[in-house]
Amino acid sequence: MDLEAVRTFAAVADTGQFQEAAAELSITQQAVSRRISVLEKNLGVRLFTRTPRGAELTIDGQALLPHARELLRVAERAVASVHAGRRPLRVDVIASRGAQAGLMRGFHRAHPEIELDVLMLFEIETAVAAIGSGAIDASFRAVAAPGRPLPEDIESARVLDEPLQLLTGPAHALAGARSVTLAQLAGHRIWMPGIVPGTEWGAYYDDLVAEFGLSIEATGPNFGSDALLDTIADTPALATFMGEHTRLIWPAGHGLRRIPVTDPTPVYPHSLIWRRDNPHPALIALRDYLGSTRPHQADGETWKPAWVKDSDVRRT
Structure with missing residues (x-):
């Protein structure tokens, strides 16, 4: 059914005049008659009876009118659902308890008036594809990992450098330390069952191990944070790293x-990625908000993989 024809039918029913409906719709009276x-013809019924006073609905027209409205x-709601700014901003944060x-x-x-859909995607390829297709508006990722260039239509900006801390139980040899250096961690078993080869955080910890001779174990099933803490x-x-x-x-x-880690402090680089031509006004608000909150700069020297570029950091 032609939606413009339905709109014209409703206009004639409301005004009772083909001429007034034409003026309301900004079309000619001939166009109204044609629609x-x-x-x-498509419905196989007459919808109006011409009278000296204008046009009156037939019984079939009266039956159709509520459905036409x-x-x-429904058409208005459909348009509003995809109109920029009318739908929630959809953002991938990877994990519900993380920095993102x-x-x-x-x-x-800061912006309680902006409606949000927050979801969690695992693979960076999935997130990038979802941004490219418009399924989501943005994602937090550690970008520029080796062999992982972003598509040309995807932009990124680093929004937070998050220091890593060592998490230990009360009986661990380092449990009483106020801080530990990366050199002190050599020889200690660091258990991180959540590391998955091929992910951006997998690439991060591979570089950390290679540069400082650490022993990070990703063995065993990942039963989640509660089992890890237990x-x-x-x-x-055993100890583990935590943002x-x-x-x-x-x-x-x-x-x-x-326990803070120092000399240097390893920082994990969180970036926001989005499609360059995304017009959602709330995305602009999100980028402005993140740009106004400087990436955390830990006291003293910090470390991050060589593939992380300082030029990616957004500053006020």
Whole structure:
């Protein structure tokens, strides 16, 4: 059914005049007559009876009118759902308890009027494809990993350098330290079952191990953060790395310690990526918000992989 014909039918029904409907729709009276004629032919019924006072609905026209109005309302909602600024801003944060989710919570506090859809995608290829297709508007990633160039229509800006901390149980040899150096970690077993080969964080930790001679173990199934915390609390020989802004909760009896790492402090580079031609006004607001919050600069010397470019950092 031709939606413009339906719109014209509703206009004639409301005004009772073909001429007034034409003026309301900014078309000629002949165009109104033609649309109504085509609609009547397609439906196989007469919709109006011509009278000296104008046009009156037939019984079939009266039956059609409420459905025509509903069709027009559905069409308006469909247009509004994809109109820039009318739909929620869709952003991938990878994990609900990580720094990226914290950045989005801060953005929501600053802009409570902006509707958000926050989701979690695992693979960077999946996120990039979703941005390219318009399924999502943006994603937080560590970009420029070796062999992982972004498509030309995807832009990125580094928004946070997050220091890593060492997480230990109460009986670990380093549990009492106020800080530890990367050199002190050599020979200690660092257990990180969440590292997956081929991911951007896998590339990050590969470079960290290669440069400082660390022992990071990714063995065993990844049962999630609760199982990781239980194991670290109960196993004096194991520790793990955790981002400074990662928000986790554990039982008080675990006695876990978060210990700053120094000389240098390894920082994980979080970037926002988006499609260059994305017109959503809330995306501009998000980028402005992230640009106004400088990437965390840890005290003293920091380390990041060579493939992370300082020029990617957004500054105010």
